[in-house]
Amino acid sequence: MTEPVLVVAGAVLDGHRMLLAQRDYPEAVAGLWELPGGKVESGESPDQALVRELCEELDVEVSVGAALRDVVSPTDSLTLVAMRAEIVSGTPRAVEHRALRWVDGTELAHLVRDGALVPNDLGWAHEMIAELQVRRPEPS
Numbered sequence: 708m709t710e711p712v713l714v715v716a717g718a719v720l721d722g723h724r725m726l727l728a729q730r731d732y733p734e735a736v737a738g739l740w741e742l743p744g745g746k747v748e749s750g751e752s753p754d755q756a757l758v759r760e761l762c763e764e765l766d767v768e769v770s771v772g773a774a775l776r777d778v779v780s781p782t783d784s785l786t787l788v789a790m791r792a793e794i795v796s797g798t799p800r801a802v803e804h805r806a807l808r809w810v811d812g813t814e815l816a817h818l819v820r821d822g823a824l825v826p827n828d829l830g831w832a833h834e835m836i837a838e839l840q841v842r843r844p845e846p847s
């Protein structure tokens with residue numbers, strides 16, 4: 708039996724906001740928002756793969772933190788893990804995506820409500836909405 712493909716995605720955080728990337732392909736998910744990332748290659752750890760993917764896709768260097776709670780297995784052949792990350796150098800730009808945007812917990816909740824997130828990321832979205840709301844600064 709072939710091993711499932713492991714995909715690692717980054718919950719890139721800056722204070723109370725998280726970075727989302729808008730897919731450009733395939734057609735079924737084009738225009739929907741996801742956590743940037745990609746497939747772990749042979750010989751790589753998930754952390755190494757995430758650093759490489761975010762360099763390729765966003766042109767930034769990141770440090771990788773803790774994984775999100777849910778591991779998503781939409782099919783027998785695909786496993787998705789998401790890890791928190793912070794940018795240590797560079798300003799993200801959409802190298803392979805249609806667009807990028809930073810969202811706070813409320814904006815992320817609205818994207819979920821509107822069906823604008825890739826379906827496989829919904830489990831992570833609920834975890835991140837709660838986390839981003841806690842990180843939100845008190846109104847002054």
Ligand SMILES: Nc1nc2c([nH]c(=O)n2[C@H]2C[C@H](O)[C@@H](COP(=O)(O)OP(=O)(O)OP(=O)(O)O)O2)c(=O)[nH]1
Nearest residue numbers: 714715716741742743744745746747787825827828
């Ligand atoms: N990157 C990423 N992929 C996701 C997410 N959710 C989700 O179901 N996927 C799926 C879509 C694809 O089947 C697979 C990863 O595709 P990808 O196109 O990002 O990966 P990649 O850069 O390594 O691949 P490729 O385009 O070079 O073939 O995981 C997510 O949040 N981020």
